[in-house]
Amino acid sequence: MTARTQEPWRQPGIHSLDRVVPTGQDDYLIGKGQAWFAFAMTFGLMLFDYIDRQVIVSLFPHIKSEWGLSDKQLGALVSIISIVVAVGGIPVSLMADRVSRVKSIVVMSTVWSLATISCMFTANFGQLFAARAAVGAGETGYGSVGAALISTLFPKRLRGALLGAFFAAASLGSVLGVVLGGVIAARWGWKAAFGVVGVPGLVLALLYMLVPDYKTVALTPRSNQAAQSLGETLRHTFGTLARTRTLLWVCVGAAMQLVVVSAVWSWLPSYLSRFDGMAPEAAAGQAAMVVLIGALGCVFWGFVVDRVAIRRPRRKLAALAVLCLITVAIFLTAFAAFPPGEAQFKLILLGGFFMTCTVGVVSGVVIDVIHPGTRSTGSAVLSLFQNLFGLAVGPFLVGALSDRWGLQHALAVVPCFSILAAVAFVWCARSYDMDVARVSGVSLSVVDH
DSSP states (O other): OOOOOTTTTOOOOOOOOOOOETTSSSSSOOOOOHHHHHHHHHHHHHHHHHHHGGGGGGGHHHHHHHOOHHHHHHHHHHHHHHHHHHHHHHHHHHHHHHHHHHHHHHHHHHHHHHHHHHGOOOHHHHHHHHHHHHHHHHHHHHHHHHHHHHHHOOOGHHHHHHHHHHHHHHHHHHHHHHHHHHHHHHOOOOHHHHHHHHHHHHHHHHHHHGGGOOOOHHHHHHGGOOOOOOOHHHHHHHHHHHTTTTHHHHHHHHHHHHHHHHHHHHHHHHHHHHOOOOOEEEEEHHHHHHHHHHHHHHHHHHHHHHTTTTTTTTTTHHHHHHHHHHHHHHHHHHHHHHHSHHHHHHHHHHHHHHHHHHHHHHHHHHHHOOGGHHHHHHHHHHHHHHHHITTTHHHHHHHHHHHHHOOHHHHHHHHGGGHHHHHHHEEEEETTTHHHHHHHTEEEEEBBO
16 A cells, blocks of 8 residues: 655655654564565675675686786785775765665666676786776675665664674675685686676676665755755765764774775685695685684674663674774784694684674664765765775785785784774764764655555
């Protein structure tokens, strides 16, 4: 049954279901089945996002041997995606907030899948670098828009766990990308890996049009909409975000922790190949275990932190600070105190379980403190920090330090970024309650397809 509601912010030509839920009410915005279908499809695309992004990691030994690249150049092939995502994330997410999240995701996923397929036709470093940049252009904004969609369709009580599961798809996709890359390269050559992983994502991208969207929420009363220029809208949006101190500090903490995550994920296959003497496909399989443990950790810590913070939500930030300090302690011990071997690998596995603790939780914190009309854009600010100052830094920094000091020393130094993450989360807790109170009471509805 469809009701034509007359909310003051309803735009001409857009009809909404009779399902209007204040953000303070802990309930599904749409039917439970529809919400879980949307989650499954969004999860699936995140899976292919990171399969396409990380497949190249297990191909490093092959590319280095064939083209004679330095570790810095290899790291750049990973970092360029994060840089492009960071640069384009905010404008793409702002457009998605004001137009359509679902249609934006369809376009993004189609572009990154086609760009991944194009990597198999490259003939030198420059061409592959450009193709990888195009993959980043497609992935721009996906994580933030997907997180906003999931957060809005589901009850708030499920937010941390669901976002943890959504971003755990990045870990699972990385596992599959690393494993598939190693297996395919051993059988058919490293270029074939890009084609094999690109096609299924393209199919899923087209099916995503079946996902329900929620209705765009106005930022100001309708009477002021007509006179408001694009520049004024942008100033209002980013002025609101800039005044949210919690957003700034949670972004810093999330980025610092992702420096560690991206460094370990990108370079562990090469580390195991060089120092443990493994064949590239075997090293990829071992590294995939660490990434898989990280996926489990992402969901587990999202659930644990949600439980810890039931009575006092800001406790989630203190919990993240503690988990980050545990992360740095484990990795420093593994790479600085243990020689390559079974004991060291067990510590790396343990570190992999802790290091993804922030991924789902920080997205939930951002959603908690952002107006529903700018949730994709607020999440894009988080994505900018995570990609530009986190995911882009880790692979390139380790590559540069490896060229100078060696790979093992580089991997021993980079985990210290988790200390900076812990400090940022402690500082973030000071403003969290005030920023949450500021955005309560806004009503939402869902688009009628």
